[in-house]
Amino acid sequence: xxxxxxxxxxxxxxxxxxxxxxxxxxxxxxxxxxxxxxxxxxxxxxxxxxxxxxxxxxxxxxxxxxxxxxxxxxxxxxxxxxxxxxxxxxxxxxxxxxxxxxxxxxxxxxxxxxxxxxxxxxxxxxxxxxxxxxxxxxxxxxxxxxxxxxxxxxxxxxxxxxxxxxxxxxxxxxxxxxxxxxxxxxxxxxxxxxxxxxxxxxxxxxxxxxxxxxxxxxxxxxxxxxxxxxxxxxxxxxxxxxxxxxxxxxxxxxxxxxxxxxxxxxxxxxxxxxxxxxxxxxxxxxxxxxxxxxxxxxxxxxxxxxxxxxxxxxxxxxxxxxxxxxxxxxxxxxxxxxxxxxxxxxxxxxxxxxxxxxxxxxxxxxxxxxx
Amino acid sequence: xxxxxxxxxxxxxxxxxxxxxxxxxxxxxxxxxxxxxxxxxxxxxxxxxxxxxxxxxxxxxxxxxxxxxxxxxxxxxxxxxxxxxxxxxxxxxxxxxxxxxxxxxxxxxxxxxxxxxxxxxxxxxxxxxxxxxxxxxxxxxxxxxxxxxxxxxxxxxxxxxxxxxxxxxxxxxxxxxxxxxxxxxxxxxxxxxxxxxxxxxxxxxxxxxxxxxxxxxxxxxxxxxxxxxxxxxxxxxxxxxxxxxxxxxxxx
Numbered sequence: 001x002x003x004x005x006x007x008x009x010x011x012x013x014x015x016x017x018x019x020x021x022x023x024x025x026x027x028x029x030x031x032x033x034x035x036x037x038x039x040x041x042x043x044x045x046x047x048x049x050x051x052x053x054x055x056x057x058x059x060x061x062x063x064x065x066x067x068x069x070x071x072x073x074x075x076x077x078x079x080x081x082x083x084x085x086x087x088x089x090x091x092x093x094x095x096x097x098x099x100x101x102x103x104x105x106x107x108x109x110x111x112x113x114x115x116x117x118x119x120x121x122x123x124x125x126x127x128x129x130x131x132x133x134x135x136x137x138x139x140x141x142x143x144x145x146x147x148x149x150x151x152x153x154x155x156x157x158x159x160x161x162x163x164x165x166x167x168x169x170x171x172x173x174x175x176x177x178x179x180x181x182x183x184x185x186x187x188x189x190x191x192x193x194x195x196x197x198x199x200x201x202x203x204x205x206x207x208x209x210x211x212x213x214x215x216x217x218x219x220x221x222x223x224x225x226x227x228x229x230x231x232x233x234x235x236x237x238x239x240x241x242x243x244x245x246x247x248x249x250x251x252x253x254x255x256x257x258x259x260x261x262x263x264x265x266x267x268x269x270x271x272x273x274x275x276x277x278x279x280x281x282x283x284x285x286x287x288x289x290x291x292x293x294x295x296x297x298x299x300x301x302x303x304x305x306x307x308x309x310x311x312x313x314x315x316x317x318x319x320x321x322x323x324x325x326x327x328x329x330x331x332x333x334x335x336x337x338x339x340x341x342x343x344x345x346x347x348x349x350x351x352x353x354x355x356x357x358x359x360x361x362x363x364x365x366x367x368x369x370x371x
Numbered sequence: 372x373x374x375x376x377x378x379x380x381x382x383x384x385x386x387x388x389x390x391x392x393x394x395x396x397x398x399x400x401x402x403x404x405x406x407x408x409x410x411x412x413x414x415x416x417x418x419x420x421x422x423x424x425x426x427x428x429x430x431x432x433x434x435x436x437x438x439x440x441x442x443x444x445x446x447x448x449x450x451x452x453x454x455x456x457x458x459x460x461x462x463x464x465x466x467x468x469x470x471x472x473x474x475x476x477x478x479x480x481x482x483x484x485x486x487x488x489x490x491x492x493x494x495x496x497x498x499x500x501x502x503x504x505x506x507x508x509x510x511x512x513x514x515x516x517x518x519x520x521x522x523x524x525x526x527x528x529x530x531x532x533x534x535x536x537x538x539x540x541x542x543x544x545x546x547x548x549x550x551x552x553x554x555x556x557x558x559x560x561x562x563x564x565x566x567x568x569x570x571x572x573x574x575x576x577x578x579x580x581x582x583x584x585x586x587x588x589x590x591x592x593x594x595x596x597x598x599x600x601x602x603x604x605x606x607x608x609x610x611x612x613x614x615x616x617x618x619x620x621x622x623x
Contacts, residue, residue, distance in 0.1 A: 031454055061457075102620065111475040115482075137475050150464070150618035174619075179467055181480040210480050217482025243484050245593075251488060299429040299492050299597055325492070328434055329454060370454040 029061040032073075037333070037366020039080065041359045044349045051080035053366070059091070067097040071108075090138050102145040109137045110157055112172055112185055114208045114219060117290045117306075118259050118269055120235045121185045121206025121223045123157060123170045125268040139168075151176040166190030180211035185223070202227050206235075217241040219257075225265050235261035239290075255292040260285060263346075286346070287311040300325040308347065315341025315348045329370050337362045403512035403528050409552040410545075411505050413582045418443040420610040426600040427493050436491055440500070441610070446617035449500065456491060460622050466537065468497055471622040478622050487539055494568065494591040494599035498539045506530065509538050517549075520556055524549045540567060551575070553582040566592045573600070579608055 036054045043049070055077035062070050073091040078084070093106030110123045119125075124136040141159035148154065157170035169188040176182065184207050191201045206223025222236040239257025246252070264282030289311055294304040301324040309316035322334040338361040341348025349360040401409075425436045437453040451459045458473030468481040486497045506512075510530030518527050525546040532538045541562035546555045557570040574586035583606070590598040615621060 031457060102623070109475045109477075111477040113475065113477045113479060115479045145620065145623070147615070147618065147620040150615065150620075153620060176467075176480075210482075212483040215484050217484060241482050241484075243482075243488060250594075296492075298594070299427050299489075299494075300432055300434065325432075325434055327432070331455075 027063055030058065031061060031371055032056065032058040033368055033370045035366060035368040037364050040363040042361040042363070044358075044360050046360075052078070053080050053364075054078050057090075069095045069097075071095070088138070100146060102147070104141075104143040104145070107138055107140050108143065110139050110141060110143065110159065110170070111137050112170075112183065114181065114183060114221070115210050115217075115241075116208075116219055116221070116237060116239055116257055117255065117292060118237065118257070118288070119208075119221065120225075120237060120259065120261055120265070120269060121187070121204060121208060121221055123159075123172075123185070123187055148175075161190070161192060163194055164190045164192040178211075180209050183208045200228055213240075215242065225262070227265075233262040233265055235259070235265065250298075251296045253292075253294040255290075257290045259288040259290070262286065266346075284312070310341075310346040313341065313345040313348075315339070315345035317347040331368050331370075333364075333366055333368065335362075335364045401526075403514045403526075404507060406514070406526050406528060406547055406552065407507050407510075407512050407530075407545075410547050410554055411507060413551070413553050414584070415505050416442075416581075416608055418609050418612060420607045421603050422605040424600075424602045424604060425491070425493050425495065426602070427597075428600065429594075429597040434492070436493070441612065441616065443612060443617070447500070448617060448621065451491070459491075461490075461497065462617060462619065462622055463497065464617060469619060469622065476623065478619055489591075489599075494589045494597065495601060496539055499589070500601075509533060509536050510543065512545075515544070518546060520546055523555065525555055548582075551582045553584060568592055578606060581608075 034054075034056050036052070039051045039053055041049045041051070055075060057073065057075045059071075059073040062072075064070075071091040071093055073089075075088045075090055077086055077088070079086045089107050091107060091109065093104055093108045095102060095104040112122045113119055124139065139157075139159040139161070141157055143155060143157045145153060145155045152175040153173070155170075155172045155174075157168075157172075159168040159170070161168050168190055169186075171186040173184045174182070184205075186203070186205045188203045189201060192199045203226040204223060205226075206221050208219070208221040210217070210219035212218070218238075218240045220236070220238040222234075225233040225235060227233070237257060237259045239255065241253065241255040243251060243253045262282065263284045263286045266286060266288075287310070289307075289309050291307045292304065294302055296302045301322070304321045304323070306319040306321070307316060308319075317337055317339050319335065319337045321336065322332075324332045326332055339347050339349040339358065349358050419440075419442055421440045421442075423438055423440055425438070427434045427436070435453060436451060436456060439450045439452060441448045445465055447461075447463045449461045449463075451457060458471075460471035460473075462469045462471075466483065466486070468483075468486055469478055470481050471478050481497075488496060490497045490500050510532055512528045512530045514526055515529045516527045518525050525548055528545045528547060530543045530545065532541050540559040542560040542564075544558045544560075546557070547553070548555055553572070553575055554570075555572050555575075558566055559568040559570070561567050569590045569592055570587055571590075572584040572587045574584070575582050576585045577583075578585075583603070585603045585606075586600065588598050588600045
């Protein structure tokens with residue numbers, strides 16, 4: 001599409017134009033983070049492969065003027081599978097706040113998260129908990145945001161996915177009633193081609209809510225996937241969170257949620273890494289139970305445990321983690337993921353027919369420097 | 372004649388002594404509410420804009436977080452500016468808290484129980500930083516004694532949370548400078564009677580005719596060797612706050 005083809009060129013042009021017109025005295029700053037980690041992948045036979053992963057996230061902080069804001073953020077990384085270097089433009093957009101409309105044009109993150117670990121009615125699907133959102137949230141798009149009052153708004157998004165010639169549409173309404181944050185999301189996706197596979201056009205509509213019930217935080221979503229094949233689906237998610245102080249002053253944060261949807265629709269949420277065993281019985285209803293426990297050892301260190309389990313086939317993935325803030329700018333992270341389950345199960349490391357083998361475990365340890 | 376003058380002089384002196392004694396008695400008889408109100412007159416600000424730093428100290432490690440705070444009577448907007456948290460924003464509207472995550476540019480409502488948690492890993496809770504109610508609206512105070520802190524005489528007051536009012540700490544004991552009516556120390560207790568935190572003021576400045584604590588340290592009494600220092604580096608009282616500032620769209 002012509003619109004799509006010239007969108008980034010136009011934004012890039014405007015961006016450099018803006019750099020030119022901003023007076024030299026204006027404060028332009030650069031920041032970001034440099035991360036390096038060692039990834040160890042343990043396969044089903046117990047063999048370990050080790051890779052070095054490095055990434056540099058660079059963001060240019062430009063002063064906003066006349067209600068106009070420009071953002072530019074790029075991510076450079078080594079692709080440990082191909083061995084080469086790659087980059088991702090995360091943000092390259094212009095936002096202008098008109099009196100009754102906030103218009104954003106260019107590469108921008110579009111996220112409709114509401115606090116759950118999985119969100120089946122996000123604009124771009126991808127599990128935050130599994131860090132699958134990294135790339136999919138950033139879209140070439142035009143967003144119109146209309147604030148109605150301090151807590152209510154309507155947003156319209158027209159995005160131009162890389163793997164489709166057609167426009168992806170999104171419409172979101174948001175309001176707060178009696179302390180509950182409520183949204184209504186509608187997404188219309190065009191037919192897409194991903195690694196040679198045609199993914200048919202689809203629509204989904206979902207209602208989300210988040211608020212408090214006594215000492216508990218509660219949330220949920222319910223909605224419908226409209227699909228021409230057998231994967232039309234009523235999906236829902238319910239969850240809650242709670243935090244508790246121990247006598248010694250340490251804090252534990254707990255989050256638990258349950259997602260019910262058709263197996264065929266899970267692949268887009270769990271991402272390609274976990275979708276290997278999804279193709280069998282794709283119209284089967286699946287119940288996923290997710291748990292998160294986070295324990296603060298002290299002000300700077302915490303351990304966490306995330307579990308995702310399929311109640312249908314009893315497979316499970318367990319992700320323990322440790323994070324320590326070593327200084328103002330330096331942190332250390334240790335993340336692991338271990339898969340449990342029989343062959344052909346959702347999270348099991350075993351082989352399914354015609355599907356590449358999945359690792360038994362991943363251990364990643366690395367440092368991040370922010371500047 | 373001389374004798375008469377001496378008598379007048381004596382009576383005059385006695386009357387002066389009586390007068391000043393009465394003033395002193397009147398001052399000494401200030402009620403707890405009057406003292407806290409005078410403290411609120413100093414420290415309670417209807418609206419302000421401030422640049423501040425939070426220095427979290429635990430063991431041998433120190434982490435500094437910088438922020439901009441904009442607050443009015445009921446609402447607050449906080450934006451972090453240090454490299455690690457740059458762009459992270461919080462909006463507090465009465466008892467509700469929203470957080471803006473700069474990477475994905477998403478706004479998420481934070482569960483109510485998180486308001487009592489340490490803000491960004493510090494010993495100050497979200498409520499400590501963003502609570503904007505007058506103390507007399509939240510607690511019933513009474514004077515329990517007088518004490519001295521670093522050479523300054525203080526009223527020591529005990530505040531118990533009013534019934535039906537949501538507060539972070541059930542009981543607080545405050546040391547209020549008798550001369551400047553500014554809090555110099557505070558102990559914060561749970562309903563069980565256990566001490567949770569202690570705040571000490573390191574520096575007070577007179578700004579626009581008010582005594583304001585610009586450097587304070589909060590110690591988490593449940594943990595060892597840990598405290599958070601909160602420094603106000605710049606403050607502007609009653610700034611112009613445009614309509615729609617304390618709104619979700621201003622986080623984006």
